Amino acid sequence: MKIGSVTLPSPFAVAPMAGMTDSAFRRLVKRHGGCGLVVTEMVSSEGLVRGIDRTLEYAEYTDEERPVSIQIFGGDPATMAAAAQVVEGMGADIVDVNMGCPVPKIAKHHAGCSLMREPKHAAGVIQAMTKAVRIPVTVKMRAGWSDHTRNAPELARRVEGAGASAVTIHGRTAEQSYSGSADWDLVAQVAAELTIPVFGSGDCIEPGQIMERMFTGVSGVLVGRGVLRNPWILAQAQDLAQGRTPREVTLAERGKFLQDYIDLLLHERLGERQGIRRAASGTEEHEARSANSLTARGHDRWVINKLRALCSWYSKGLEGGSLLRVRVNSAGSVTELREIVDEFFASVPAAAVCR
Numbered sequence: 001m002k003i004g005s006v007t008l009p010s011p012f013a014v015a016p017m018a019g020m021t022d023s024a025f026r027r028l029v030k031r032h033g034g035c036g037l038v039v040t041e042m043v044s045s046e047g048l049v050r051g052i053d054r055t056l057e058y059a060e061y062t063d064e065e066r067p068v069s070i071q072i073f074g075g076d077p078a079t080m081a082a083a084a085q086v087v088e089g090m091g092a093d094i095v096d097v098n099m100g101c102p103v104p105k106i107a108k109h110h111a112g113c114s115l116m117r118e119p120k121h122a123a124g125v126i127q128a129m130t131k132a133v134r135i136p137v138t139v140k141m142r143a144g145w146s147d148h149t150r151n152a153p154e155l156a157r158r159v160e161g162a163g164a165s166a167v168t169i170h171g172r173t174a175e176q177s178y179s180g181s182a183d184w185d186l187v188a189q190v191a192a193e194l195t196i197p198v199f200g201s202g203d204c205i206e207p208g209q210i211m212e213r214m215f216t217g218v219s220g221v222l223v224g225r226g227v228l229r230n231p232w233i234l235a236q237a238q239d240l241a242q243g244r245t246p247r248e249v250t251l252a253e254r255g256k257f258l259q260d261y262i263d264l265l266l267h268e269r270l271g272e273r274q275g276i277r278r279a280a281s282g283t284e285e286h287e288a289r290s291a292n293s294l295t296a297r298g299h300d301r302w303v304i305n306k307l308r309a310l311c312s313w314y315s316k317g318l319e320g321g322s323l324l325r326v327r328v329n330s331a332g333s334v335t336e337l338r339e340i341v342d343e344f345f346a347s348v349p350a351a352a353v354c355r
């Protein structure tokens, strides 16, 4: 399937998830197969345009992840167009617009799901962006803002008219946040009405559910929490799509995934530390040494926090999973963290393997 001129090797994708789908995680999911597209965590259009380091970091990706979509948020057409140009300049394949985030911090600035309350303005944002860049501009929205305003069909038609190359619908309203269940009938309605590809998102926890959703007429499925629980879910859905029994994942493989994630995160941080060393060579050697040890502690904390966040999802459905969460939360160093992961996956009885 294609989004504009970009070919996706599979219709199954990693949904954007703030704080979770960093480059290291996306690379690992991609390596396990079945993944046709990855979307970055949402990044601020203002931050991109102003060149804020932290924002640019969130937007970083590696070639291994291609095709890659960078998701941006904001509500000002000119800033969003300029941010789309930054994204294009970074070499991304697609720029995606967040029209689904219900968090007040984002929504109060006419961004995220607030754009669904102003469909004409939202279409104006997309039009400004499609005029500014050659890469496909896509939109990710919810069913609507509230139960009284489930206007995804209208907004989807408008953004298609404004030049969007694809839309994704998470079938819940902003007011619902994550309660209730995703309305896939609404997703199917939009898929039937539009000529551009429509992706659905919501509540695919088992590979079989991803396959079932493909029968609603969508072009593809973006999987969020299901990938955090089971990074093999897209590969397993692809197995099903190709008529094979979904691959089994052993506990050893599940443990190795976490160790590989730690490796990739460390690699990113180590690069930065070497950078500090190089910059500080010469007369500032003493200061450089203390800066390095501070960074070492800081980067241990950063890796542990990343693992804590992932394990709160990854441990779900795993027998003894709460023990893994507690133990990871107590880790004081990366060495200890690695030991905890090794011990846990070596000690859980094989019968406790989750899907």
Ligand SMILES: Cc1cc2nc3c(=O)[nH]c(=O)nc-3n(C[C@H](O)[C@H](O)[C@H](O)COP(=O)(O)O)c2cc1C
Residues within 6 Å of the ligand: 015, 016, 017, 018, 019, 020, 041, 042, 071, 098, 099, 100, 101, 140, 170, 201, 202, 203, 204, 222, 223, 224, 225, 226
């Ligand atoms: C921790 C978390 C962070 C999320 N961050 C984003 C985001 O940055 N941008 C976005 O469009 N959606 C975001 N979402 C929504 C997901 O992309 C997805 O649409 C939603 O979780 C429903 O799919 P699921 O049931 O497969 O998780 C986030 C979801 C979660 C759980």
